[in-house]
Amino acid sequence: MNPVDARAAMVAELEKKDGLRPGPVRDALLALPREVLMPQAYVRRSAPGEEPPRWDLLDWSAPQDRPELLGLLYGGISVLVQHDGEPLLGRVRGTRSGASITSMSTVMGLTASLLQELDLRAGQRVLDIGTGTGVTAAVACQVCGDQGVVTLDRDRHLTDAATVRLAGRPRLPAGRGVRVRGRGVSRAGAVRPIFVSYAVERAPAALVDQLAPGGRLLAHVTSASPSWPGLAVVERTAEGRIAAELRAVEFAHRAGHGMERIWLSEEFRQRIATEPGTWAQRSMLAPPTDADRGLWLAADHLLGGLVRDFGAEHLVIGAPACGSWLRVEPVRRSRWDVTIHGPRDIWKEIQDLVVRWRAAGSPNRYRLLFEADGGQQAVSTCGRLSWQLPTPRPVDEGAST
Template sequence: MVARLEREVALAPGPVRDALLALPREVLIPQAYVRRSAPDETPRRWDLLDWSKPGDRDELLRLLYSGESVPIQHDGEPILSRIPGPRSGGAITAMSSVAGMTADLLHQLGLGRGQRVLDVGTGAGVTASVACFVCGHDGVVTVDIDRHVSEAARARLAALGYRPVVATGDGTAGWPAQVPYDRIFISFAVPRVPPALMSQLAPNGRALMTLGTSSPSWPGLAVVTRSESGVVEGELIAVEFGHRGGWGFDRLFLSREFRDQITTSPGDWTRRSRLEPPADTARGMWLALDHFFPGLVRHFGADHLTIGAPECGSWMRVCPADSGRWDVTGAGPRDVWAELQDVAGRWQAAGSPHTYRLEIDADGTQRVTTSCGALSWPIPAPCRDHGDIR
């Protein structure tokens, strides 16, 4: 797995690589789920594989070292002392993230010996184990909202010889008992930078987290630092992949029926345009689109650019026509193509940025802007009616 990540340039030489190379994942994750149902099949079906069963070991090893995400909990169940076998219905409620993304983010975090680290969202404990290996477990705190996840991680980290503080609680509130932290890492998407975590960040400290909306299509990586004098600064980087939303995070998705509709329906209108759709690599534009015109989800499985707004039923697809022109078909109350071109024009006028400045004021105000201020948007405070994002 490590060699494959190195070939894919997702893992650079250094302490994170050494930690992953030394980590026996079957000790940290002796049980994991493998999905047996088709993508759109309901109810969903899984099998819980167990390292103690010789017949499960080959498949479990392939899963653990595939580099893909590994489901570890179903419907909030207790994790220790589970009986392996099939499960039906419900949902996966905890998992270990994709190895390449985790490795890249931990490399960017800049872990070093003796640092105090706060790991928010314990999951399978992979991030905590890397932090213990690199920094020493005495300075590591890992927090998860689910006590079953915390209990399992505590036992399995101990089996590796690591004894960090493993706590249960709202990770966005941090863990005041061990402040300040030199490094803070959140392993789930949040809608804004949690103010409590910034107050717990040490001078010269760094925090990383995925900033996302209800759409899974266009995440941003927030990199926040505190200077020696205490000034908090940040940047928001448009990225291809990010962490999923945490507990309580409303997440839009395109149902199978809606996907079929937007790829086959004649729509309400079709127009021919000489404007070329923005490239997939124009991630700074897509990130801005997600904030200026929220509620859109990209259908990445379609042959051509296809976007839907599941809350109102609007959609748009773009297909190449002839002589550098494009056929744009749409339906619903929103003109998604017009929204797209509006943001694309503003993004280009601002210099086509890939990275934005993330302003975090002492009063809780947060704003994303370009260095010249030509393109900017606020990050709203959470709505109390929808609960806390954890």
């Protein structure tokens, strides 16, 4: 398959699975040669758990690499582009071992849906926070015109590569006039769409202040847990007022630089799967479903410290800080075996929150209120379920993704 056919196949899949609609974003994705923005990418060669991990850097200039690289670039998955914080320009293809992947291009379905949500239009001034591989900036250039696009990233190696690849290659349909900047606060002035391509703890107030009337900002908001993210959608009305909501979503960008993360270790997962727990019961109360995303978003903030094991067959949740865990398995219709371990009764915490969530109308979206003292609060429409987002920290606009 050649790149043109691969792009068409990728866009067709985005239409089928991710709701990509006819319009400027779709047209831009059809025109965007991803092999220009990502002429090199990593593929993992080591088995899960193998130490040290091994990756091969594939190079578009090497004919033997092109078939596999084409599948990576247009397969819709995350594309691994940086190992151990290295420069992207001047690399030699081959194997790397140890350390970790430090930058990747986001899953294409997520990027496409967010770009559609931004409602990009010709002539808009766009601020793209988190340049990464430059895909978002390239699409914005194609739709809005590259003279009004500013993209920032804290990783100089990423901005160096994006500058060269956006501006120096004639095959890109747009990008020569885009301004690529390194770490620091944006001086883009008032802009309409603002795209933040990494997760944050709250909507960045400094970016909200830059929204022009009619402008929209999108940023994923999460706690330290990666399990149940929200999407902050912030708009400034034609009259200058801010209207915002926090939507429960299934997937989100990776956390921004320096943001605390908690995980379930492999050893912890094994203990949850095999140990008997502190106590067990057979319950007629059903666990929340995966579709109850508004409930899980509230749990992420109101209960705190919980991580879901999405690789488990049934509901498994752990609290790494205290070692508590929950395992729920169906035994027959309307009956579940519930096993609890540790100082936290996670099952009771969740069931108590279910009652509150349902009393609030089972929302999947919450109003996001900006308070006079700088605080931010998520509130259900009826006001019966709410929580405060973390207190502000210095904005690091341009965190790498």
